[in-house]
Amino acid sequence: MSSVNQPDVLAHSQSAANTPLRQALAGSQMLFVAFGALVLMPLITGLDPNVALFTAGFGTLIFQLCTKRQVPIFLASSFAFIAPILYGVQTWGIPATMSGLMAAGVMYVLLSQLVRWRGTALLTRLLPPVVVGPVIMVIGLGLAPMAVNMAIGKSGDGASEMMANDVALWLSLSALVTTLLVSTVAKGVFRLVPITAGIAVGYSLALWFGVVDFTPVREAAWFSLPHFVAPEWHWQAVLFMLPVAIAPAIEHIGDVLAISSVTGKDYIKKPGLHRTLLGDGLATVGASMFGGPPNTTYSEVTGAVMLTKNFNPVIMTWAAGFAIVLAFVGKFGALMLSIPTPVMGGIMILLFGSIATVGLNSLIKHQVDLSQARNLCIVAVILIFGIGGMAFGIGGFSLQGISLCGIVGILLNLVLPRAQPH
Numbered sequence: 001m002s003s004v005n006q007p008d009v010l011a012h013s014q015s016a017a018n019t020p021l022r023q024a025l026a027g028s029q030m031l032f033v034a035f036g037a038l039v040l041m042p043l044i045t046g047l048d049p050n051v052a053l054f055t056a057g058f059g060t061l062i063f064q065l066c067t068k069r070q071v072p073i074f075l076a077s078s079f080a081f082i083a084p085i086l087y088g089v090q091t092w093g094i095p096a097t098m099s100g101l102m103a104a105g106v107m108y109v110l111l112s113q114l115v116r117w118r119g120t121a122l123l124t125r126l127l128p129p130v131v132v133g134p135v136i137m138v139i140g141l142g143l144a145p146m147a148v149n150m151a152i153g154k155s156g157d158g159a160s161e162m163m164a165n166d167v168a169l170w171l172s173l174s175a176l177v178t179t180l181l182v183s184t185v186a187k188g189v190f191r192l193v194p195i196t197a198g199i200a201v202g203y204s205l206a207l208w209f210g211v212v213d214f215t216p217v218r219e220a221a222w223f224s225l226p227h228f229v230a231p232e233w234h235w236q237a238v239l240f241m242l243p244v245a246i247a248p249a250i251e252h253i254g255d256v257l258a259i260s261s262v263t264g265k266d267y268i269k270k271p272g273l274h275r276t277l278l279g280d281g282l283a284t285v286g287a288s289m290f291g292g293p294p295n296t297t298y299s300e301v302t303g304a305v306m307l308t309k310n311f312n313p314v315i316m317t318w319a320a321g322f323a324i325v326l327a328f329v330g331k332f333g334a335l336m337l338s339i340p341t342p343v344m345g346g347i348m349i350l351l352f353g354s355i356a357t358v359g360l361n362s363l364i365k366h367q368v369d370l371s372q373a374r375n376l377c378i379v380a381v382i383l384i385f386g387i388g389g390m391a392f393g394i395g396g397f398s399l400q401g402i403s404l405c406g407i408v409g410i411l412l413n414l415v416l417p418r419a420q421p422h
Contacts, residue, residue, distance in 0.1 A: 026310045027318025029189065031326075033304040034076050034319070036195025039336050040351075041077035041293050043344060044146075044156075045085040047094070048291065050226035050326075050333035052077050055292030057323030059283030060316055063295075066279030067271045072305050072313045073259055074320070075283050078296035079355060080139050080248045081241075083401055085293065086146075086156070088237055094291060096234035100241030102288040107245040108281025116274035120253070129366035131409035132250045133359045134379045138386030138405050139247060140356030147352050150345025151176075162341050167209055172346030175202030179350050192304050195347055202343030217334040224330035229291025240399065243406035248296050251358075252280050255297035262306040372419050378412045 042052040056076035063075050081101065088097030115123060149158040153168025179198035182190060190197070206212050256276050260267045267276065283295040305311065326332060370376050382405045391400035399407070
């Protein structure tokens, strides 16, 4: 369709979804699209999926308030924080980890004010593709051993066997193959829910093998409060989490540009990138106050917006409302926790590989020349530090993983001399 007709399409799509019933149905569809990834992240990290549902809805409403309900975007669990949350929960516990995640949200807020003050130029200078690309690759590749361990029936760290290897492989590979097929072959809205489809097939096979324990589901109440966890100040967790906000902030800009392209509106200018970043940051701060995972804009939902032509941001209000209501269904959370580990492991193989590919694509799309010594050095150091597990410690404080990669990448980009033009 030509760009000349775009306003007509927008007007028609908005009028087609102007009744509350149609808006509610469209909102439930948006939540269905986001659902698989939304609950998978807390299941991987040991957080409560009901809390994640609540904070996704709550965060989306905060985002809409900050952007004056002008942008049709849904916010939910960010996969960029999986490795830091796993480390934080194992090292300091959930309450302390939440204080670090709150600090990451505050970093978002500060970035939004920086963009408001200086525009996007300074942000681009500090975080060019040569830094952001390999950092995103580290997020995915660093989690590869966990995905494989879970897929073959072991715990994430590989220390214990949770299921027989042959049964685990049946479950994980069925979930993986289903996710692959739905991603590539399915049509329409079904192509947007590969994770949900993979979980459904893997879970069904697990029922057939008899490896699902329904005892917690039977014992759970129909309606109950999610297991909210308040943050507790921990300076080590705060310093560890702060740099992690770098990669999702850049991803946020890409998502805002994507939804702008879909709807034909420039959201970078109106309501402004500073407002969308502010909404994302405050949503993450709000999520950490309840013990939920950090929020980020969901590209799956952007794909659903493009497919259905439902450009009305009110639809996301309905999606947020449904998420909050579902969070108080106790049996739902118990059912999510009953998903066998290999089922999630199979999906994570594709998921974490996709994250790494996004980073690689960032280098390719921006034509980062790796034949230049400067670029090669930055990418090489970030990758090996991140995947190899490099850590710098001072006293009781240790900097490692994505946090270390982000800081080292920024410093190398600022310090290393640029190639002189001939």
